[in-house]
Amino acid sequence: MTTDRPYRLWQNPGWGSAIIEAQLAAYGLPYELVTGGDIYHDATARAGVARLNPAGQIPTLELPSGEVVTESAAMTLLLAEVTGRDDLVPAPGAPERAAFLRWLMFLVASVYPAGSYADAAEKLVPEVAGVAEYRRRVVAKRGDLWRLVEAEAARRGGDWVLGGRFTALDLYVAVMTHWQPGPAWFAAETPHLAAIAARVATRPDMAEVFARNWP
Ligand SMILES: N[C@@H](CCC(=O)N[C@@H](CS)C(=O)NCC(=O)O)C(=O)O
Structure with a gap:
């Protein structure tokens, strides 16, 4: 899939698109960014994304061929495949492959x-009165799920989710720890994940992406 046309990533700064932008940058692939806008509250913005992705979600990725790919896990696996590289996704047969797939699917x-x-x-x-409590419970549930990833990272030791091997899982952690339950919660409750996120942010190949997403 070599062509001069760049990848086109539908994004909003700090959203899940940052996970894919980080991978495009890490691979050194040419890409351009299209801002999706407030797809939660702005019907025009949502319709713009939904034109390509019926789920109306970000990230949405247009390939150089013009084909549209949705779902960050699909993009993660596909980009490794088209580049023929294994620096973010352990290759079939690699010792970390099974764990990588397991935790990638769990995250998404x-x-x-x-x-x-x-x-x-x-x-x-x-019911207006129920919204705050519903949100609190869903975020608490997310926290409980994160504790499982934390336990895995702690069990393996090392600098990354899979221990000594840096992968795209660490990019997911670095982006998603900006979200609910919030950076303070991660620092207090999941110190291994907070440390992984901090390590990712200091990688030179991530500097531009992180500065743009979290100015
Ligand atoms: N399973 C999707 C989830 C994408 C997703 O939920 N993105 C959020 C923004 S970070 C979104 O677009 N939410 C709007 C919605 O679901 O209506 C993926 O991994 O790419």
Whole structure:
């Protein structure tokens, strides 16, 4: 898939698109950014994203071929495949492969939605009085799920989620620890994950991406 056309990443600063922007930057792939806007509250912004991604979600990635890919895990696996590199995704047969796939799917299928369902709580809980409590419980649930990732990182030791091996999981952690339950919660309750996030942020290949997403 070599062509001069850049990848086009639909993004908002600090959102899940940062996970994919970090990977595009790490691979040195050419890309341009398209700002999605407030897809939670602005119908025009949502329609703009939904034109490509019927789920109306960010990240959405347009490949150089013009094909649209949604789902950050799919993008993560695909970018490793098209670059033929294994620096972010352990290759088939690598000792970390099974654990990588396990925790990648856990992050996107369990942890990620537990936040999304709190972000737009007022749409899911019409009773105004119930919204705050609903949001609190969903965020607490997300915290409980994060504790499982923390336990895995602690059990393995080392600098990264999988121990000594840096992977895209660490990029997910670095981005998602900016979200609910919030950086202070991660620092207090999941110190291994907070330390991983801090390490990722100091990597030279991440400097530009992090400065743009969290100015
Ligand atoms: N499973 C998707 C989740 C993407 C997602 O939930 N993104 C959030 C923003 S960070 C979003 O677009 N939320 C709007 C919505 O779900 O309506 C992925 O891993 O890419």
